[in-house]
Amino acid sequence: MIIKLTEIMKTSRFMNSEGLLSTDDYVLKEVFINPKHVVCLREDKVYKKLLMEDRLMENLDKEQRFTRVYLDRGQAGIEMTVIGSPSSIQEKIGSVTKQLLRG
Numbered sequence: 001m002i003i004k005l006t007e008i009m010k011t012s013r014f015m016n017s018e019g020l021l022s023t024d025d026y027v028l029k030e031v032f033i034n035p036k037h038v039v040c041l042r043e044d045k046v047y048k049k050l051l052m053e054d055r056l057m058e059n060l061d062k063e064q065r066f067t068r069v070y071l072d073r074g075q076a077g078i079e080m081t082v083i084g085s086p087s088s089i090q091e092k093i094g095s096v097t098k099q100l101l102r103g
Contacts (some may be wrong), residue, residue, distance in 0.1 A: 003092050003093040007031040008047060008056070008066065026056050031080065032070060035093040040070040040088045 013048045047066040050056050065085040071078040082089060 001033045001035070003035055005031050005069070005084070005089065005092070006035060007080050007082050009081070025080075028057070028083070031082070033069070037070050037073070038069060038093055039077065041089055042068045042070075044068040044081045048083055050087050080096045 008026055011027055011028065032076075044066040046067050047056070051062065051066075052065060056083055060083075064083060065088075066081050066091045067084055067086045068079055068081050069089065071080075084092075
């Protein structure tokens with residue numbers, strides 16, 4: 001089963017009309033992952049620091065937490081930062097992977 005998370009990521013830097021390098025912009029995107037491929041969850045304190053410094057988008061709550069999700073992809077892995085605490089992300093993953101045992 002697949003779960004939906006909200007990924008936060010930095011967009012590419014670009015030159016504005018005055019030829020100056022723009023400030024970092026961040027976007028939110030829906031991402032769908034297979035919980036069976038999650039290897040590790042860690043709190044991402046870098047994004048928390050950016051949020052407290054008002055360097056992320058304005059509509060995020062200052063109490064928001066971020067989790068770095070590591071996914072297995074064979075020899076190489078994928079990592080992404082999603083919105084939510086590690087425990088809340090683990091609950092989402094756990095709710096999908098739980099199975100009813102028939103005895």
